[in-house]
Amino acid sequence: MERVIDMATPWEDPIKASKSLSIFAGSSVSGGAWAKVFTDAIAQFNSLSTANSLGVTFKLASAAPDPSGVGGADVQFEAASGTVSFVSFGQQISVNANGTSLSGDTKQVMTVFGNTKRIAKAFIVVPATPQVNANPVRAVGDGVKLVIAVHELIHAVGLSNADHSPDDLFNGYPQVRAGAKPEDDKIEVNGPKRLPPLFLASQTMAAIQNNWK
Amino acid sequence: MPGTVGTHVQKIQAAVIKLDGTAIEPSELALGRYGHSTAAAVLQYKQKRGIVNRSYQSKADNIVGKMTIAALDQELVDREQTTCVVVESITCRFDGTGN
Numbered sequence: 001m002e003r004v005i006d007m008a009t010p011w012e013d014p015i016k017a018s019k020s021l022s023i024f025a026g027s028s029v030s031g032g033a034w035a036k037v038f039t040d041a042i043a044q045f046n047s048l049s050t051a052n053s054l055g056v057t058f059k060l061a062s063a064a065p066d067p068s069g070v071g072g073a074d075v076q077f078e079a080a081s082g083t084v085s086f087v088s089f090g091q092q093i094s095v096n097a098n099g100t101s102l103s104g105d106t107k108q109v110m111t112v113f114g115n116t117k118r119i120a121k122a123f124i125v126v127p128a129t130p131q132v133n134a135n136p137v138r139a140v141g142d143g144v145k146l147v148i149a150v151h152e153l154i155h156a157v158g159l160s161n162a163d164h165s166p167d168d169l170f171n172g173y174p175q176v177r178a179g180a181k182p183e184d185d186k187i188e189v190n191g192p193k194r195l196p197p198l199f200l201a202s203q204t205m206a207a208i209q210n211n212w213k
Numbered sequence: 214m215p216g217t218v219g220t221h222v223q224k225i226q227a228a229v230i231k232l233d234g235t236a237i238e239p240s241e242l243a244l245g246r247y248g249h250s251t252a253a254a255v256l257q258y259k260q261k262r263g264i265v266n267r268s269y270q271s272k273a274d275n276i277v278g279k280m281t282i283a284a285l286d287q288e289l290v291d292r293e294q295t296t297c298v299v300v301e302s303i304t305c306r307f308d309g310t311g312n
Contacts, residue, residue, distance in 0.1 A: 014242075106302075106303045110301060112298070
């Protein structure tokens with residue numbers, strides 16, 4: 001069963017109690033163009049979490065999520081062009097990624113018991129080589145990729161599209177702005193605010209804190 | 214039993230958190246240590262279910278014995294059999310078209 005979500009969801013209680021999510025970078029990330037961005041994204045999220053007492057950090061995992069159950073990493077991060085598939089709790093999950101788009105996908109795998117929903121695993125897929133029209137079209141800079149990665153990490157900790165904030169990296173209508181060089185590319189939110197550097201507004205902080213308290 | 218450390222303690226901690234949502238101190242979870250918050254969680258679990266060995270006690274204690282293990286196992290099996298898995302999808306675009 002797959003559906004579009006409408007609110008923040010807590011992780012399974014033992015994971016929530018640990019205040020930590022383990023994350024596995026697939027082979028598409030660990031040796032490719034996203035390797036440094038992925039590492040930086042984890043560091044940036046953890047830094048933001050520590051500075052703002054978000055209640056959760058990421059730690060790197062050496063094993064992918066167990067396809068049949070709760071073992072292995074909590075979260076898997078992949079970069080893809082085309083269809084990428086995962087198996088979680090015996091269910092196949094597919095993401096059809098446009099490898100050059102400016103987008104990100106997060107799948108939250110949840111257990112549902114009565115009225116109680118809990119996230120048990122999460123899978124993030126980013127485009128392999130996102131591009132921007134800088135006249136001509138070219139690969140977007142790592143700064144924009146960093147914003148995409150950290151935005152998706154926030155979904156992995158449980159926030160939904162309904163939790164998008166108007167005023168920070170978790171904005172629901174982010175707009176890429178091409179720079180003269182890839183390193184000058186930015187994501188614009190709420191008018192003139194541009195990222196990186198990454199920042200969080202109180203609305204997003206509160207949503208994460210409430211989901212992990 | 215209070216003071217014990219090991220993976221068997223971590224399994225007990227995971228079970229009572231999953232079944233009752235009880236808070237256990239992160240330091241006890243990380244080490245698998247049966248500290249005061251684990252003991253309190255076990256006591257609360259047993260009190261809620263009336264797990265008392267009437268042959269030698271009149272009220273619940275904070276020790277995991279055969280009766281408690283059996284209750285935890287049965288509840289976890291029941292929970293597993295009535296739990297379903299759903300996948301929820303989130304797609305975000307960063308080109309100004311919205312999410």
